[in-house]
Amino acid sequence: MKSRFAKIAYGVGNLGQALFFNTVQTFLIFFYTDVVRLDPGLVGLAFAISYGVWNAINDPLVGVLSDRTRTRWGRRIPYIALGTPLTFILFVLIWSPPLGGSPLTNPSHVGIFFYFAIIIALFDLAYTAVSVTYTALFPEAFEDLKERTEVSIYRQVAAMIGTALGLAITPVIVGALSERFGDLGGWTGAGVILGLVGGGAFGFSLLGSRERKEASEEKALPLTVAFKETFTNRSFLAFVGANLMICYVWSWLSHGALLHQVRHRRRGGADEPDIRRHVRHLDGFLSPLEKDRPAPGLEAHAGPGCDALCGLHAPRLVRRQPAAGIRDDAFRRRGQLRHHAGA
Numbered sequence: 001m002k003s004r005f006a007k008i009a010y011g012v013g014n015l016g017q018a019l020f021f022n023t024v025q026t027f028l029i030f031f032y033t034d035v036v037r038l039d040p041g042l043v044g045l046a047f048a049i050s051y052g053v054w055n056a057i058n059d060p061l062v063g064v065l066s067d068r069t070r071t072r073w074g075r076r077i078p079y080i081a082l083g084t085p086l087t088f089i090l091f092v093l094i095w096s097p098p099l100g101g102s103p104l105t106n107p108s109h110v111g112i113f114f115y116f117a118i119i120i121a122l123f124d125l126a127y128t129a130v131s132v133t134y135t136a137l138f139p140e141a142f143e144d145l146k147e148r149t150e151v152s153i154y155r156q157v158a159a160m161i162g163t164a165l166g167l168a169i170t171p172v173i174v175g176a177l178s179e180r181f182g183d184l185g186g187w188t189g190a191g192v193i194l195g196l197v198g199g200g201a202f203g204f205s206l207l208g209s210r211e212r213k214e215a216s217e218e219k220a221l222p223l224t225v226a227f228k229e230t231f232t233n234r235s236f237l238a239f240v241g242a243n244l245m246i247c248y249v250w251s252w253l254s255h256g257a258l259l260h261q262v263r264h265r266r267r268g269g270a271d272e273p274d275i276r277r278h279v280r281h282l283d284g285f286l287s288p289l290e291k292d293r294p295a296p297g298l299e300a301h302a303g304p305g306c307d308a309l310c311g312l313h314a315p316r317l318v319r320r321q322p323a324a325g326i327r328d329d330a331f332r333r334r335g336q337l338r339h340h341a342g343a
Contacts, residue, residue, distance in 0.1 A: 002147065006208035010141065011154025013080075013205025016198035017131050018162030020091060023170055023194055024051075024123075028094065032116055035183055036097055039107040046117035051124055058125050062132045067220035074211030076133040076140070080202060083129035088199035090123035095191030099184060130202055140211055158201070165197065 032043045062079070069075040097112055104112060138155075142148045173193055178186030221229065230236060 002142070002208070002210070006210070007142075007147065007151045008154050009208030010138075010205050011151055011208075012158050012201050013134050013209075014155040014201075015158040015162035015165075016084075016201035016205075017134065018159040019166045019194060019198040019201070020087065020127055021131075022163050022166030024091075024094070024120075026167055027170060028120070031095065031187055032097075035103065035187060036099065036112065037103040037107055038109065038112055038116065042108065042113045043116070046113060046120065050117045050121035054121050055124050055128070058128045059132060062125075062128050063136070064220070064223060064226075066133050066136065076137040076211060077206065077209055079129045079133040080137075080206060080209070083126050083133075084199050084202040086126040087123065087130055087202070088195040090119060090126050091195040091198070092188070092191045093119050094123055095187045101182070101184060103184070134202065134205065137209055137211065141209060143212065162198070162201070165194065170194065 029043055029047060032038045033040045066075055066079055069078065071078050073081075097115055099112070138151070139148070142151050170190055173190040174186045176186075177189040181189060220226075
């Protein structure tokens with residue numbers, strides 16, 4: 001029976017897993033299209049190949065390699081210990097493209113396209129090496145049902161905190177740092193801060209991670225046999241189906257409800273930092289719920305150039321200033337309607 005500290009320590013690792021996953025899933029495409037200003041088609045192509053297809057390959061690859069690893073520390077822990085610092089470094093590099101401090105002027109920049117594709121593929125491999133082995137360690141380190149139930153509670157609480165940090169706190173950090181270091185510097189700084197938190201959570205989990213000797217010495221199944229056993233296990237397939245729906249819903253919420261405005265037409269004045277402009281769009285959309293200013297029509301704000309709008313209502317990122325151009329348009333249209341009505 002492990003101590004409570006060991007159980008909590010292991011559970012904290014789920015914070016890092018949720019933080020890295022949700023931050024990348026939610027903000028990566030927005031960052032490279034709206035902040036870096038790489039062509040959305042190139043971003044989608046790189047993301048689909050280097051994060052989508054590659055992720056489907058490296059998950060079983062890491063699992064097979066881990067099953068066949070034999071060390072004095074076990075077969076899972078070395079991957080967590082060595083993969084965590086690599087995950088942190090590559091996570092920071094995702095938000096630090098070599099742009100020289102300013103966005104792209106050429107959206108079809110081949111160098112940044114390959115940088116994005118390679119860095120996200122390497123990050124996904126490092127993250128997979130940590131997250132797959134961390135998850136596989138759970139049933140091997142905690143054999144008793146009561147222990148597993150307790151540890152699962154700690155893991156779920158940690159995952160909720162990591163999700164909140166990845167979804168809600170990221171734009172707050174970016175907005176605060178962008179004030180001083182500019183848009184790109186704000187994202188890099190946020191990557192460092194969130195990477196330290198996520199990497200620290202994985203590192204802290206090692207304090208409660210001890211593999212049972214009999215589990216670490218268990219002989220691995222051949223690959224074909226392993227696939228057959230997996231796809232004939234009805235309980236596992238039912239779990240996978242339910243988990244797939246959960247992942248789909250979370251992915252839909254994170255992309256649909258939290259992001260992303262890819263392109264839009266700016267209406268006069270100086271450019272706002274991208275994260276502020278992004279939030280201001282939704283701020284205008286949500287203003288019917290507020291009493292401090294009238295609600296302009298969304299189409300008057302975005303214009304026909306707005307391809308997509310979803311976002312995070314984070315008023316701390318922007319000063320509460322009236323959108324003068326929108327109000328002018330609204331009052332002008334109202335006057336025109338009254339004129340026509342009087343005529």
